[in-house]
Structure formats: C-alpha cells, structure tokens
Amino acid sequence: MLQIPSRIPILFTDDIIVMPGSSSVIKVDRSRDLNLVKYVIAHTTSLRSCIIGTIPRTLPMEKPKHPIGTAVIIMQISGMDEPPSKYMLLVHGLCRISVERITQNTPYVVAQVTQIGKWPFEPDDNIPNDGDLPLLSSKLRQSAIQLVNALDVNKEVLIHLKTLLKKLPDHALPDLLASMLHMRKDKKMEMLNCLDALERIQRIYPLIMERIENVKLVKIKKDLAGSFPNGNKIGKKDLQILNEEGLIKDDKLIMTPKRDHDSLADGLECLEKKLKSVGLPPNVSKVAMRELQRLKKMPSALPEHSVLLNYLELLTDLPWCISTTDTLDLQKAKEDLDKDHHSMEILKKRVLEYLAVQKLKHRGANIGGLILCFVGPPGVGKTSIGRSIAKTLGRKFHRISLGGVCDQSDIRGHRRTYIGSMPGRIISGLKSVGANNPVFLLDEVDKLGKGLQGDPGAALLEVLDAEQNHSFVDHYLNVPFDLSNILFIATANITSTIPSALLDRMEILEVPGYTEEEKITICKKHLWPKQLDVHGLHNINNGAKPDISEEAIKKVVKMYTREAGVRELDRKLASICRAVAVQATSNSQAPLVDIGVDDLPTILGPQKFDRTDLLILSKPGVAAGLAWTKTGGELMYVEASCMDRGQMDESSIGKIILTGQLGDVMKESAQLAVSWVRSNVKKTDLKGPKLSNSDIHLHFPAGAVGKDGPSAGITIATALVSLLSGKLVRSDIAMTGEITLQGRVLPVGGIKEKVLAAHRAGINKVLLPAQNRRDVITELPHDVCEAMDIQYVGSIEEVLENAFLDEVRIPIQCEALMNNSSKL
Numbered sequence: 001m002l003q004i005p006s007r008i009p010i011l012f013t014d015d016i017i018v019m020p021g022s023s024s025v026i027k028v029d030r031s032r033d034l035n036l037v038k039y040v041i042a043h044t045t046s047l048r049s050c051i052i053g054t055i056p057r058t059l060p061m062e063k064p065k066h067p068i069g070t071a072v073i074i075m076q077i078s079g080m081d082e083p084p085s086k087y088m089l090l091v092h093g094l095c096r097i098s099v100e101r102i103t104q105n106t107p108y109v110v111a112q113v114t115q116i117g118k119w120p121f122e123p124d125d126n127i128p129n130d131g132d133l134p135l136l137s138s139k140l141r142q143s144a145i146q147l148v149n150a151l152d153v154n155k156e157v158l159i160h161l162k163t164l165l166k167k168l169p170d171h172a173l174p175d176l177l178a179s180m181l182h183m184r185k186d187k188k189m190e191m192l193n194c195l196d197a198l199e200r201i202q203r204i205y206p207l208i209m210e211r212i213e214n215v216k217l218v219k220i221k222k223d224l225a226g227s228f229p230n231g232n233k234i235g236k237k238d239l240q241i242l243n244e245e246g247l248i249k250d251d252k253l254i255m256t257p258k259r260d261h262d263s264l265a266d267g268l269e270c271l272e273k274k275l276k277s278v279g280l281p282p283n284v285s286k287v288a289m290r291e292l293q294r295l296k297k298m299p300s301a302l303p304e305h306s307v308l309l310n311y312l313e314l315l316t317d318l319p320w321c322i323s324t325t326d327t328l329d330l331q332k333a334k335e336d337l338d339k340d341h342h343s344m345e346i347l348k349k350r351v352l353e354y355l356a357v358q359k360l361k362h363r364g365a366n367i368g369g370l371i372l373c374f375v376g377p378p379g380v381g382k383t384s385i386g387r388s389i390a391k392t393l394g395r396k397f398h399r400i401s402l403g404g405v406c407d408q409s410d411i412r413g414h415r416r417t418y419i420g421s422m423p424g425r426i427i428s429g430l431k432s433v434g435a436n437n438p439v440f441l442l443d444e445v446d447k448l449g450k451g452l453q454g455d456p457g458a459a460l461l462e463v464l465d466a467e468q469n470h471s472f473v474d475h476y477l478n479v480p481f482d483l484s485n486i487l488f489i490a491t492a493n494i495t496s497t498i499p500s501a502l503l504d505r506m507e508i509l510e511v512p513g514y515t516e517e518e519k520i521t522i523c524k525k526h527l528w529p530k531q532l533d534v535h536g537l538h539n540i541n542n543g544a545k546p547d548i549s550e551e552a553i554k555k556v557v558k559m560y561t562r563e564a565g566v567r568e569l570d571r572k573l574a575s576i577c578r579a580v581a582v583q584a585t586s587n588s589q590a591p592l593v594d595i596g597v598d599d600l601p602t603i604l605g606p607q608k609f610d611r612t613d614l615l616i617l618s619k620p621g622v623a624a625g626l627a628w629t630k631t632g633g634e635l636m637y638v639e640a641s642c643m644d645r646g647q648m649d650e651s652s653i654g655k656i657i658l659t660g661q662l663g664d665v666m667k668e669s670a671q672l673a674v675s676w677v678r679s680n681v682k683k684t685d686l687k688g689p690k691l692s693n694s695d696i697h698l699h700f701p702a703g704a705v706g707k708d709g710p711s712a713g714i715t716i717a718t719a720l721v722s723l724l725s726g727k728l729v730r731s732d733i734a735m736t737g738e739i740t741l742q743g744r745v746l747p748v749g750g751i752k753e754k755v756l757a758a759h760r761a762g763i764n765k766v767l768l769p770a771q772n773r774r775d776v777i778t779e780l781p782h783d784v785c786e787a788m789d790i791q792y793v794g795s796i797e798e799v800l801e802n803a804f805l806d807e808v809r810i811p812i813q814c815e816a817l818m819n820n821s822s823k824l
C-alpha cells in the first residue's frame with residue numbers, strides 16, 4: 001500500500017501539471033528547485049525511492065489555502081551542473097496531495113502534506129461500486145478505446161494504450177486521459193483540483209467525445225481535401241458543404257488537433273528540408289530519414305515524439321560540414337600571442353610549430369590530431385593562452401570544465417531511450433560553436449572523477465585518440481561524428497592524477513610559475529590595463545588614467561601575494577582599482593591618479609607576507625626543504641626529534657614516527673634517510689642523543705596538507721644529523737634531492753618551481769642534485785640564477801658540508817664509498 005510521507009520536498013511547476021498515474025518531464029532551472037535537485041534528489045541512493053510533491057504555480061491572487069498537487073517519484077534525471085544550471089526530471093505521478101503548511105522555505109521548499117486517494121493501480125475502497133460511477137466509467141472507457149482506435153498510431157503503441165485503458169481502475173481512468181489529451185492549463189488544473197471521482201469522469205467525458213468528433217472531422221477533411229480548390233485549406237464554401245453534411249456543430253469547427261496538426265506538419269516539412277541541406281554524411285542521412293518517417297507517424301501527444309523531434313533538430317544543428325578557415329600567417333600569429341601573454345616561450349613556440357605544419361598540411365602533408373596538455377600551477381595563464389591560441393588561429397573556442405565530472409555520460413551523452421536524455425559535452429559544444437574545427441579546452445583534466453556511472457576518463461580516451469576520434473559515437477547521437485579536426489588543449493595542475501592512458505595520448509607542455517620580474521612585467525603590460533578597462537578607469541577626470549608605480553607593483557608582488565601564478569596579484573590590482581573608482585566618484589576627495597607604495601596599506605591593509613618571516617633556525621633538528629605542490633613550489637621545514645623508547649617496547653631498534661600527512665613514497669624516503677643515518681653515523685663522537693636507544697619522530701608542517709614524493713630525502717637526513725650533532729643548520733639555505741641507501745643524491749622534478757619558491761621566500765642559497773644542473777640552465781630565468789647561490793651536490797656528504805655553519809664532523813663508516821658516490 002502506498003503511503004506518502006507527511007513531510008516532503010516540493011517542486012513548483014510552471015507549464016507542467018503532473019496527473020496521478022502519468023509520466024511527465026519537468027524542467028528545473030530556478031534556484032530553489034535546483035537546490036532541491038542538488039541536496040535531495042542527487043543524494044538519494046535509488047532515484048525511485050525519492051518522493052517529492054509537484055504543485056502547479058498559480059497567480060498570487062488565486063492562491064488557494066491548501067493547494068492540491070501530486071506526489072511523484074523520480075524516474076530519471078539529466079542535466080548540467082555548470083552555470084546556467086538546468087536539469088530535466090522524468091517523474092511519475094503517484095497520487096494527489098493537499099499542502100497543509102510550508103515548513104521550510106530555504107534552500108528548497110518542504111511542506112507538510114496530506115495524501116488524497118491511492119496509487120492509480122491500487123483498488124480504492126472509498127469509491128462506490130454501484131450507482132452512476134461504474135456506469136459512466138465503463139462508457140468513458142469505451143469511448144477512450146474508440147478514440148485510441150481512431151488515432152493514427154503504430155500497432156505496438158495501439159496495443160499498449162488499449163491494454164492500459166482496460167486495466168486501469170475506474171477512479172484512475174479520468175486522470176490518465178487528462179494527461180493524454182491536449183488541455184488548457186486551467187482546465188487541467190481543474191481536473192487536478194477535483195477530488196470527487198464521479199465529477200472527474202463527468203468533466204473528462206465530454207472532452208473525449210469532442211476529441212473523437214475532431215479526429216473524425218480531420219479524417220473527413222483529409223478525404224475531402226482533394227476536392228476543394230484550396231487544397232488543404234477549407235474556405236467558407238467548403239464549410240457550408242461540411243455543414244450540409246452534418247459535420248459541423250453550431251457553425252463552429254472546433255479543431256484543436258487541426259491547428260496542432262497543421263503546424264506540426266509544416267514544422268516537419270521544414271525539418272526535412274533542413275536535414276537534406278545540412279550536408280549529413282550518407283550513413284547519417286539514412287538514419288535521419290528513417291527517424292523522420294517514424295516521427296511523422298507518431299502522435300504528437302506521445303512523450304517519445306518530442307524526444308525524436310529534439311534528436312532530429314540536433315542533427316540539423318550540428319556543424320557536419322561547416323568549418324572556419326585557419327589564419328596561417330606565422331608572423332601575425334607570433335605578434336598576436338606576444339600581445340596577449342608575456343613570457344610562456346615554450347608554449348608559443350609549440351603553437352607556431354603547429355601552425356607551420358598546418359600550413360604544409362594544406363599543401364598535402366598530413367598530421368594526426370594534436371592534443372596539447374598545459375600543466376602548471378593555478379593562475380599561470382593556461383586557460384587564457386588556450387583562448388588566445390583559438391583567436392590567433394581564427395578558430396572558435398569552447399571550454400569544457402572537467403573538474404569533478406564522474407559520469408561517463410557527461411562526455412558521451414545519455415542513450416536516447418529515455419525522455420530528458422541529452423548529448424554529451426563534446427557534441428553539445430560542437431552545436432554551440434557551430435563549426436567542426438574549434439579549439440576545445442578540456443580544463444582541469446587532472447580532476448576527472450570516477451563514479452558508479454562509468455569512467456569519464458575512458459570516454460575521453462575515445463575522444464582524444466587520433467585513431468578513433470574521426471568516428472566518435474555519442475550515445476545520444478548514435479551516429480558517428482568526425483572530431484579529428486578539433487584542436488584539443490587540456491590543462492592540469494599535476495600529471496600524477498591524469499589517467500595514464502590519457503596522459504599517453506597528450507603532449508605535455510609545462511607552464512611553470514613566474515619570477516618576480518616576470519610578474520611585474522605581466523602586471524604592467526597586461527593585468528593593470530585590463531583592470532582599468534574592467535573598472536571603467538581609462539578616462540577619469542579629463543582623460544587622466546590612473547597609474548601604479550613599479551615600486552608599488554613590486555611591493556604587492558612581494559608583500560601581499562605569495563603564489564606561482566598571478567591570480568592573487570590580479571585580485572589585488574582589482575581591489576586597488578575599486579578604491580580608485582570610489583575616490584574618483586566621490587565629490588569630497590581628489591581622484592587618486594598615481595598609486596605609490598604609501599597608498600597600499602590604506603587600500604590593501606597590512607602586508608600579508610614579510611621577507612623576514614623565514615624561520616631563524618635556533619634549535620638543532622630542523623632543516624629547510626623545497627617541495628613541489630600543485631600550486632607551485634613551497635618552502636617546507638622538516639623537524640626531527642628523538643625520545644627514549646617506551647618501557648613496553650621490546651624491539652632492539654627504536655621506532656620511526658612520521659607525521660604531516662605523508663604519502664607512501666615520502667614515508668619510504670624518510671625511512672631511507674633514517675637508515676642511512678643509522679648505518680653511517682655509528683661510532684659517533686656526536687653530542688646529541690644516541691639513535692639506537694631512541695624513537696625518532698619526524699614531522700612535516702603543515703600537518704593538514706598532504707605531501708608525497710622522494711625529494712625531501714636529503715632534508716630529512718640533514719635534520720637528523722643536526723639533531724644528533726646538536727649543530728644548527730644554516731637558516732639561509734634550502735635543499736631538495738632524493739637520497740639512496742648509499743648516500744647518493746638523485747635528481748628530482750619541479751626544479752624551477754622550487755628555486756623560485758626559495759627566491760620568493762628570501763632564501764639565497766639552495767642545494768640541488770648535480771644531475772639537475774641541466775634543468776637550471778634551461779628553465780631558470782637569468783636574473784634568478786644571478787641572484788641565487790646554487791650548489792650542486794652528488795652525495796649526502798656534500799650536502800652536510802654545505803648545510804651547517806660550522807663543519808660537522810661525522811664519522812662516516814664507509815668513507816670510501818661516500819667519496820666515490822658522486823662519480824657513480
């Protein structure tokens with residue numbers, strides 16, 4: 001027995017009135033309704049267990065005290081979470097409800113409701129089985145079957161409808177018929193508000209009879225059409241004839257279906273013409289024509305009708321043979337790219353190479369689909385250079401944000417078997433740009449999720465694979481579309497979370513963070529003029545344009561931001577522009593035209609960072625390392641401490657305690673460093689605690705941020721040696737490098753980011769693995785190389801030589817090995 005909960009979430013509907021026993025598609029795009037989808041429907045484990053109420057929206061003056069609505073279950077949900085968010089819900093009506101009171105208004109509406117009646121297929125004891133009702137009901141059932149017989153529908157639909165009409169209990173029949181008939185909203189609302197079963201039958205019966213008449217008339221009209229001079233249009237004279245033949249009542253030809261039918265027929269004709277003119281490939285055209293024929297035979301009242309119509313319209317909207325012409329002027333392209341973005345030389349070079357090849361391709365050469373992937377910290381311009389590449393090439397641009405996408409139908413679309421199904425983002429994107437060779441920016445490809453609904457990464461593989469993507473089949477479209485002309489550009493912060501098969505198909509281009517000098521130039525040339533534009537400050541007070549001094553920019557970069565990219569810097573400039581705008585529009589103050597260092601504290605508040613806020617290492621057991629994170633390089637201190645082993649501990653060696661959310665590789669690296677220290681610092685004359693008698697605790701602040709990778713190896717070893725020797729590590733030195741059991745120092749990644757982070761933090765000396773010398777030469781800007789004292793180390797011994805203020809004499813056991821290690 002169906003029991004509706006007494007408190008259920010409510011969805012207000014505009015045009016749709018859901019009748020009990022019928023299915024409807026509801027569009028959800030208002031914010032409170034979107035919240036309902038996000039917070040309630042998306043969180044249920046099974047969609048069908050989620051019962052909500054739908055209430056038709058009424059005008060304020062006719063608002064009833066206890067509105068009547070329908071309790072529904074959700075059958076299917078589809079849509080986009082990307083702004084502007086929009087969902088389509090396929091719902092099935094259960095029974096009427098009466099709203100007693102609204103108990104919650106935000107973030108979505110919840111109401112206390114009373115259930116009215118039962119589920120259509122449940123026998124209702126309150127309905128009398130003698131008297132007028134069964135009699136009228138059987139008449140209605142016969143008429144409904146007569147109407148269905150008269151309709152021009154295919155055999156299966158006919159059988160289905162007739163079985164349904166025969167099976168339905170008396171009390172549910174009028175509701176189902178009301179959902180099938182074309183009725184005005186107010187009439188349908190009256191049906192919903194009508195709580196008496198007999199009265200419902202009395203209301204629907206004349207409508208069914210009228211519809212039977214209309215269908216008959218349409219048929220007669222069709223038969224007679226040839227004999228009228230106007231073809232399908234019936235004139236006054238013709239009406240006279242029809243009247244004489246008794247086919248017209250009260251001088252009126254009530255033909256709601258006639259109008260629908262005609263406009264529909266016109267629409268279908270138009271659609272057919274379009275399908276023939278958009279250049280569908282032969283195999284697609286065959287499918288389209290077959291579906292069109294099916295559509296023509298289908299009654300428009302069937303939900304599948306609109307599904308098929310939408311599908312065919314999509315076929316006409318897709319750019320099957322529309323493409324933009326590439327601008328292949330290399331010189332101009334270089335100028336354009338330089339104009340939009342400072343630095344980023346590797347990227348620009350690669351784009352120019354691509355253009356050169358494209359130019360040759362036009363002369364007969366051929367290259368496979370190109371997929372570039374820009375990897376780098378946030379705010380370094382990965383997305384915006386993608387946009388500028390499209391502009392340079394003269395192609396359309398479309399951005400697809402993949403962050404958090406965990407359903408493969410987001411990429412490949414939903415199968416068309418359900419109402420409310422939609423194509424995937426690739427096909428939707430092509431529809432919106434209207435050209436088949438756009439630049440598609442797949443943003444945040446490293447944040448693709450994996451959910452119960454399949455792996456979107458696998459779906460992307462098919463999109464990006466040059467071998468397959470010339471015949472990509474979207475589930476909704478169900479015919480192949482050639483994606484090989486699209487220039488795909490992906491962006492990511494890190495490569496480690498990109499599925500390896502996907503990574504394999506992309507050409508990785510690293511976009512490292514900027515140096516201070518680069519940031520200042522970007523600010524002067526790009527960000528400041530852009531912010532002036534955005535804030536309408538290009539022309540304040542007699543053409544004067546606010547200017548910001550280089551010193552002020554430098555201070556904002558150094559003291560108010562600490563980032564690899566320029567996003568925060570951009571935000572700070574926006575704050576400055578807002579302050580200037582306020583002054584420019586207030587009558588009491590003179591407009592601020594030259595912004596200097598002294599204006600910054602009033603506008604931006606106290607500075608956030610201080611060059612001198614580096615840790616002055618005042619205790620043994622601490623060393624500064626350099627870490628690479630997805631937001632750029634960072635200075636990371638490693639802390640080591642020793643304590644007596646616990647009484648209960650029977651083992652011969654002390655424990656190693658690691659804290660600071662370390663990944664597996666980093667844990668192993670810490671163990672390696674400890675083992676090296678244990679095995680090489682034995683016969684010691686060191687003053688600190690003895691390793692063999694102690695538990696070692698290594699901590700990596702900040703504890704809440706996850707860390708991984710082997711590059712902290714030499715820093716951990718240095719911190720331990722400092723602890724054991726009681727000597728301080730130099731405060732002005734930072735290091736990075738992987739350690740081996742033999743004490744060799746191996747190369748690590750992210751060198752540019754790490755050195756820049758040290759530079760930003762005011763550290764002047766860094767220890768880097770000898771094998772990373774090449775990266776420093778090729779990646780680091782000259783001014784940073786000049787400013788930094790970079791020491792290359794091949795063994796941990798060399799690290800220790802450089803890391804301490806006074807020389808630390810460590811009696812290393814296998815000295816010969818250590819001395820040779822840098823040559824290994």
Ligand SMILES: Nc1ncnc2c1ncn2[C@@H]1O[C@H](COP(=O)(O)OP(=O)(O)OP(=O)(O)O)[C@@H](O)[C@H]1O
Pocket residue numbers: 340341342343344376377378379380381382383384385491492493522526527565566567570
């Ligand atoms: N080299 C540059 N020259 C000019 N402007 C730049 C440069 N680098 C970044 N910008 C500007 O910085 C802002 C942020 O860039 P963008 O949004 O493209 O960063 P992103 O690397 O895509 O970041 P995320 O990884 O967070 O998506 C943009 O306004 C962009 O124009």
